[in-house]
Each structure stands twice: as C-alpha cells, then as structure tokens.
Amino acid sequence: MSDVRDLETAASSSILQLIPLELWSKILDTEHGFTVADFKTLCFVASYFKTICQPLVYKSLAVRGAKVTHEYSFETGRGNGETTHAVDQWKRDVAGLIRAERRLRLVGDDPSLSTFPKVISIGVMPGSGTRSLSAQQIPTTKLSKTAYDIWSQFRTTLLRTLPLFIRLRRLEIGLFPIGDGILDTIALHPTLYELKLGACSFSSLTYPIPSIRSLELDIVSQEQASAAFRLASSHHLEELRIKNMEVSAILEGLRARPESESMFTKLHRLTIVPTGTTLNLVDVEPLLSFFPVLRQLDVGEATITVPEGGQAMKPSTIPYLQQFSGPLPLARYVVPGRPVSDIRCGDGRSVPFQFAETRGELQSYLNPLRFSTHGAGGITTLHLPDHKLAPIWLLSRFVAGTFPRLVDLRLPVRGLIKPEYASWDDVYPIHCCGFRGHRRPRGFEGPPFDEGKVEGMVNDIRDSVENELVGAFDDQYNKANGVDYSMRRVSPPPAPIPTPVSSLDVDIVATLAKFCNDVVIDKAGVPSRYPKDYQEALIYLARGWYPLPAGIQTLVLRPGVFQSEIDGAYLHPFGPPRTVGETTCVAVVTALGERYPSLCSVTFSGSDGYRCKRTPGIGNGAANWTVFATYIRN
Secondary structure, X not given: OHHHHHHHHHHHHHHHOOOOHHHHHHHOOHHHOOOHHHHHHHHOOXXXXXXXXXXXXXXXXXXXXXXXXXXXOOOEOOOOOOEOOHHHHHHHHHXXXXXXXXXXXXXXXXXXXXXXXXXXXXXXXXXXXXXXXXXXXXXXXXXXXXXXXXXXXXXXXXXXXXHHOOOOOEEEEEOOXXXXXXXXHXXXXXXXXXXXEEOOEEOOOOOOOOOOOXXXXXXXXXXXXXXXXXXXXXXXXXXXXXXXXXXXXXXXXHHOOOHHHOOOOOOOEEEEEEOOOEEEHHHHHHHHOOOOOOOEEEEOOOEEEOOOOOOOOOOOOXXXXXXXXXXXXXXXXXXXXXXXXXXXXXXXXXXXXXXXXXHHHHHHHHHHHHHOOOOHHHOXXXXXXXXXXXXXXXXXXXXXXXXXXXXXXXXXXXXXXXXXXXXXXXXXXXXOOOOOOOOOXXXXXXXXXXXXXXXXXXXXXXXXXXXXXXXXXXXXXXXXXXXXXXXOOOOOOOOOOOEEEOHHHOOHHHHHXXXXXXXXXXXXXXXXXXXXXXXXXXXXXXOOOOOOOOOOOEEEEEEOOEEOOOOOOEEOOOOOOOOOOHHHHHHXXXXXXXXXXXXXEEEEOOOOXXXXXXXXXXXXXXXXXXXXXXXXXX
C-alpha cells in the first residue's frame, strides 16, 4: 500500500513540476485567500507543494503559553477539604511552558525548519488593562518552585535556539523578564532587526542594541521606562512604536538617556498610543523634539488638550514631516509649516468641535491643513474623521475645491444633525454591562504536595503534550514527509475573495433613476433637496451632484446618520429599507468610475457595505472595466 501511495505521489509531483515554481509561488499566496491551514494541507499532497508551502507554514512561529504565576494560592474545598483552586491553573501553566519549550526544540533543532521563521512570538502579548511585569519573585511553595524550574528550562532553550533561526527578522516577547542573557542573544543575532516587547520587566543594566532598526514598547511602567528606552540606539533606530504609556513616562525615559544618545538621528517613523484618553499639546512638542528627522507621525485617538492661545508648533520641530496620522485637532497644530502631503485622521470621537453647518465654520476648522509647506494643492491623501465634522453636501464641495490634487480620500457621509447629537454614539448609545471576574482566593496552602506526586503530575503533562505535538505523526509516511504540522495551530479566518460582478448585468441609468426622482438641479448644479439617507447620498455622489477631486484614485465613504424629515428621528444608515444592496453598489461604483477615470478602488463601509475595485479589461473605455465586489462583514 505504501509503494502505491509513493508512486502516486511521485507521479503527481512530476506533473506539478511542469508549472514553474515561480508561478506556483505567486498562486499560493495569502492575498488570494489561502490560509496557513491550506498550506499545511498542501504539504501532504505532494513533495513539490511541500517545497513551496512549508516555508509559508513556518514563516511566523507563535510560541504561546510561556508564562508562570510565581505563587499558586489555595483554598480549602467546602465539602471534603480538598484543594480546589490553583492546581488546575498550575497544570495549565506547566503544560503551556512544556509545550512552548518543545515547539522551540522541534523547529529550532531541525536544520531545515529553522531556516523558515521570519517572525517569532514568545509568551503572551498584553491586552488592554494589562500591567507591566514586576520584578521576578522567588517562589516559596512546591508547585511554584516546580513551575519556575520548568520556566527556567524554557528560558534556557530559548537562549540556545534563537541563534539557530538564521533568517529571523522580528522577535515579539510578552510578559517576560528581559535579562542580560536575552539582551546579549538579541544583540548578537545576525539577522534580527525588529523587536517588540509587551509588559516585560527589564534589567537595570540595559544598553543600546545597534542592530535593532524597529522597536515597539507596549505597557512599560514609569519606573522601568528609562531601562526600556535605553535599548534604542539613537544612531541606528529607524522606527519606534510606543503604546499604552503615560506621556510623562515617555518623556522621563527619553530624558534619562545619555547625552550622546539623546537625539534620534535616524528615526523616520514614530507611533504613540498614550494611556488614557487625553493628550496635552504642551507635552507633544517637547516629546517630538527628540526626533529631528521624523518623516511619519502616528498618534492614537485621544482628546487633545490645547492651552489658551495655543499655536502651531515651531517649524524647527520635526521640520521634515511628510505623513501624519492621528486626531484632527492635533493635525491642525502639527501640519502647518511642514511638508505634509498625507493626512489621516481617526474616527474623531474625541474631536472637541461644534458640528459645522456652514462653509465658514468648516473652513475655519480645516483651514490650518492648507498651511502645509506644500500648500493645499500638495496634499494628496486626506482621511477625515467619521464624527463631528459636517454634512456630506457641505463637506464634499469644500474638499473638492480646497484640496484639488487628492488621490486618496475618506469622507464621512452623514446628514445635518443637532449639535447635541454630534456623535453617532449619542444617537445609538451602547450600554456596556459590567464584568466581574472571579475573585482571587485568599492565600491558603492546602494539603502538602510531596516530591513524588508533583513529579508524577509533571510527567503526565509532558506525555500529554508530546502526544499532542508529535504523537499523530509517528508513522513512517508522515516521518518521511516532515515533522509535525499540528503544532502550527493557526486557523485565521479566510480572507475575503473579490468576486467579479458584471456591470453589464446592471442597468446603471435605470438603477440610479429609481432614486431621487423628485430632485431638481438648479443652474449652479445644486440639488433642490438634501439626501434623505446614506443610500441617497451615494446616488448624489455618483451623479456628480456632490463633487469629488478630479484625480481621485482611492475613495472610502463612511456611513453616518441622517435626520428624518417626517418625525425628526435619526435614521440608522443600514436600517431597512435603507440597506445598500449589491446592485446599487455596482451602479454607484460604475458611475463614479465613468465620472472620475482615475478611480480604482471604492469602499462603502458599514454593516451592509461592499468594497468595489475596478480593473481594466481588454481595449479602452469604461465599458471594458470589471467591477470586483467584496462583501464586508463588520
């Protein structure tokens, strides 16, 4: 039976080899909807596919579960006095450590597999509310000592195997103590240049690592900020991401660096996601002064506090900035006097701005963006926040007239609403229920665990992990086909695959004519009434009643609320019968494409949105363009 299977595999491989390897590599790509699970399956189809897909399976290696609770608390059970709390948690932690250590050895010690990973994630990446890891405690209970010994074994394996991953580019470590051994291993790695550290503790003797070009620090306490920022080499670091840290802690960490390392002379991109919801403009300029050659600034959403009489930042601060992403109020102070051509503002939930009802009000707020040193005509990308700005009939005309050279535009599509309802959340509030987690039991050492019992539990866990990772792959066929694929339990949701929809099947004129039959256009091209809802607003844009920049290439239209003319209620953009169907989407994107010849991508975002992409066919003219529609599930 094995001989027959070998012959079949060899025959299929020889047929597959008629197609060049380069072509297969382009076909088998995540951009075409393939997942890691698909690549794992294909590795067993034929050895030729294994050559292509095995590197894709191991391109990113996640070694989770490498964490340990230093003290496992117990409490006496009510009925029979048995220990009820931490044994299960201890078993989970120990199993996670043993599994993580075994995974590192399986891949790192294999001469072939160790050449594939380019990204390795160690430990548990922190989420919101996670605190940074404090200094390591000395375990006192038997279970804690055993778990710590297994953790130490994992750490030893990590230090030994990291140099074996000869093509490693990025290392992510979460909830893990960063000591001298790990720092030395990272600093000496020949190919590693990206480092992400989340909620880690740091040795006080940290030092700059010149090989690291991209550094991300997530959840670092003020006490450990100086140690964390010392890892950055000011003459080599090109990208810095700082998340979930107080601005005061960031400034303290930067100011504590040696004078020779104080200014980041190579850093081109900076990302700051501060803790909390408020960012004071007074703190922003001193922070940015450490990055004199910055090209791109990304700031997380926050309420910007502006002191009385606040003005734009000095031109000498980040004078080479080209791209800004962050709150619109901050953009008004950062963009003027700098060669910014790319402005991307977030959802704007925290924008302290009165909803604009006139062009004058809108102009006074967006006018500072025009004072980029490129001028308004030099701004090519503009993403406006979804909330608290202006109705679409005012916004589209203002943007088209003020920023005529835009090629990438995101617009909120909403009607005229009352100031007290300037946020969609005010119209449709979301009530969050409080969550009460399990109460941590008081420390109580239950019945003692002798050496034999603890050792027996550890051996049982090891056997279970070993069977899980390699037990199902111990027959000769699977051994010949390579080591364990079940250890790579990565099952991401399938990527949406664009489906071609023929615009020839849709009567564009008739579809658009169904809507707005009562609208009259005056000599100035202004409709006699405003759109009633989001769908009508899309029709207005498609018909050219609301203009867009002539050279637009990428367009995103974000849905917003409209007020009913009948009872004044605020209409949800996708409530029946206002759902934007596929036929309407195809008609709108086709009409927009005919009106704006450079337009390639249109996204109607929302609960019933479609992402539409136009691709050229054979020949010339709009009739030869194909519309691909991807249903977006939000």
